Amino acid sequence: MTKNGEHYSTLExxxxxxxxxxxxxxxxxMEAPLIGKDVGHDRDGGAAVKRGVxxxxxxxxxxxLTAALAATIIMGTTDQTLPFxxxxxxxxARYYDLPTFTYFxxxxxxxxxxxxxxMPFSIVTIVRPLVKAPRLILxxxxxIALTLTISAAAAAAAIVSLxxxxxxxxxxxxICQQFDNFCSRSSGAVVASFVTAVFFVLLVILSTVxxxxx
Amino acid sequence: MTKNGEHYSTLExxxxxxxxxxxxxxxxxMEAPLIGKDVGHDRDGGAAVKRGVxxxxxxxxxxxLTAALAATIIMGTTDQTLPFxxxxxxxxARYYDLPTFTYFxxxxxxxxxxxxxxMPFSIVTIVRPLVKAPRLILxxxxxIALTLTISAAAAAAAIVSLxxxxxxxxxxxxICQQFDNFCSRSSGAVVASFVTAVFFVLLVILSTVxxxxx
Numbered sequence: 001m002t003k004n005g006e007h008y009s010t011l012e013x014x015x016x017x018x019x020x021x022x023x024x025x026x027x028x029x030m031e032a033p034l035i036g037k038d039v040g041h042d043r044d045g046g047a048a049v050k051r052g053v054x055x056x057x058x059x060x061x062x063x064x065l066t067a068a069l070a071a072t073i074i075m076g077t078t079d080q081t082l083p084f085x086x087x088x089x090x091x092x093a094r095y096y097d098l099p100t101f102t103y104f105x106x107x108x109x110x111x112x113x114x115x116x117x118x119m120p121f122s123i124v125t126i127v128r129p130l131v132k133a134p135r136l137i138l139x140x141x142x143x144i145a146l147t148l149t150i151s152a153a154a155a156a157a158a159i160v161s162l163x164x165x166x167x168x169x170x171x172x173x174x175i176c177q178q179f180d181n182f183c184s185r186s187s188g189a190v191v192a193s194f195v196t197a198v199f200f201v202l203l204v205i206l207s208t209v210x211x212x213x214x
Numbered sequence: 215m216t217k218n219g220e221h222y223s224t225l226e227x228x229x230x231x232x233x234x235x236x237x238x239x240x241x242x243x244m245e246a247p248l249i250g251k252d253v254g255h256d257r258d259g260g261a262a263v264k265r266g267v268x269x270x271x272x273x274x275x276x277x278x279l280t281a282a283l284a285a286t287i288i289m290g291t292t293d294q295t296l297p298f299x300x301x302x303x304x305x306x307a308r309y310y311d312l313p314t315f316t317y318f319x320x321x322x323x324x325x326x327x328x329x330x331x332x333m334p335f336s337i338v339t340i341v342r343p344l345v346k347a348p349r350l351i352l353x354x355x356x357x358i359a360l361t362l363t364i365s366a367a368a369a370a371a372a373i374v375s376l377x378x379x380x381x382x383x384x385x386x387x388x389i390c391q392q393f394d395n396f397c398s399r400s401s402g403a404v405v406a407s408f409v410t411a412v413f414f415v416l417l418v419i420l421s422t423v424x425x426x427x428x
Binding site for chain 2: 097140143144146151152153155157158159162167170172197201205208212
């Protein structure tokens, strides 16, 4: 039985090789008839989808960079001086008057710098959509950047909310009646930072789906 | 030539089927000789590694649940009444005196509930390590839960820092000299929440690596 089997398969390979030589001129071992074609087809289709995901990734990354830069610049350039002063105080509010806002500016600047540095990796995934390593690097660092963004946004939001409403239990008074411009600008920066965070969640989910379909 | 090829391949299938019937009794279509064995070997090795990752995932999930519950309970049960009072105030501090701490308790409770609900999915990935869907669901919801955890922790940290140090620029006074117990407990809760967030970052990276090697 075994001998018969061997005999038949030798004949089969001969028949295959002569057929393939006629059509494509490839070696019979490489041809691996139906399975080979299926894998090739699947790989081409997968590459197209993955390249599409990579292009979306790049666009979302650009939008996130815009939002992070907006958050940094809006908060960083906020400077309101009130048109009156006392002997002891000049009423002026800038971001470094509140440690949380300083953290906010530094964190958003770091995130913006990271986004610029991550762009080459995103381009690599567009050019070579089947390579896994750059996508994995992006997911890991995107997760960490998401953590940084959302922590800055949430901490600043807590302080902005306090500045708007104050808190009677702790005797912390609202300061937005006086520093209206300062408050509205820092609220805008916080919103921009939350938008950046949403883009990062999108980026992580996109890359994970692309990795899953490898 | 085509006729010859067809003839040989029919014979080959016959030879194959009789061989396989002798050894395993499987259909010849399923056998797919060498390629089948290679895939099988790879799948077994991959399954063992993935099962290992799933077990670590489950353990980290349990640790994260412990930390999230600790954060919720420590903050939720904090209640300090000072041993003196005036005509207008009774000096008592609880978490719902500060909206940020209320958000902290709610967010951490939601995260703890999510972690309990996610455990069956984690167990599915241990039992069937090669199935992708539960892992993908876990990554997406873990990322969202990470966002919730870190936002609660960061917002509460900003308020705790303010309670400890106050801020002279905004005339917000430190309250921790009086409410020492309240402050130390809420600081502990914030630390527990940051620990939860670190576990979530670990979970996201673990699942991504497991998905990548599919």
